[in-house]
Amino acid sequence: MKLTLTTRALGKKSSLKQIRHLKDIPGVLYTLNKGVSLSVTIGGVELETHLRSISKGGLATKVFEIELDGKKSKAIVKQIQYHPVTYAILHLDLQEVEDHKLVSVNVPVVCINQDQCPGMKLGGQLKFIKRAVRVTCQANQLPEAFHLDMQSVGLGEVRRVRDLSISADLRVITKQDNVLVSVAK
Numbered sequence: 001m002k003l004t005l006t007t008r009a010l011g012k013k014s015s016l017k018q019i020r021h022l023k024d025i026p027g028v029l030y031t032l033n034k035g036v037s038l039s040v041t042i043g044g045v046e047l048e049t050h051l052r053s054i055s056k057g058g059l060a061t062k063v064f065e066i067e068l069d070g071k072k073s074k075a076i077v078k079q080i081q082y083h084p085v086t087y088a089i090l091h092l093d094l095q096e097v098e099d100h101k102l103v104s105v106n107v108p109v110v111c112i113n114q115d116q117c118p119g120m121k122l123g124g125q126l127k128f129i130k131r132a133v134r135v136t137c138q139a140n141q142l143p144e145a146f147h148l149d150m151q152s153v154g155l156g157e158v159r160r161v162r163d164l165s166i167s168a169d170l171r172v173i174t175k176q177d178n179v180l181v182s183v184a185k
Helices: 013-021 044-053
Strands: 002-007 025-030 037-042 063-068 071-082 089-097 102-112 125-128 132-138 146-149 158-160 179-184
Touching (some): 002 044, 044 089
Parallel strands (some): 002 063, 102 146
Antiparallel strands (some): 102 132, 125 179
């Protein structure tokens, strides 16, 4: 996924409103050089197009190819600020990454086979306690999501971080005993 960025000058609040009025998004690009960050404008239409193809919760694990002033590199989303009512993106922080450098991200947990879950067939409801697991890995090995199979989860049972099948290349930062989901009435 490719994003085109342009450098913007730090200005008044009205300049940010003007950027948003043009359907673009103000942001910050944190470069690989420690302590160096750039104020940028992100193409809003281009970003919206990419957001439609990303699954729910998967934005944190997407590596974008960015182009800034003719220079190409890769970046991940570091932080997003949303409008409290319309949920439109107000500000986006990007972190520049390299393929073989370590990054720490929250990887979303997706429950599969919910229709075959015995606990839900008995009237239980799936309750998310934690929707993501924090991991450290190389940027080129970043998983899109962790899949948690619900096929054998009974009523009153929980699934924990240790129940996920996680590649040996990933270092899990979240504690293994943390509960991810439960099936309860």
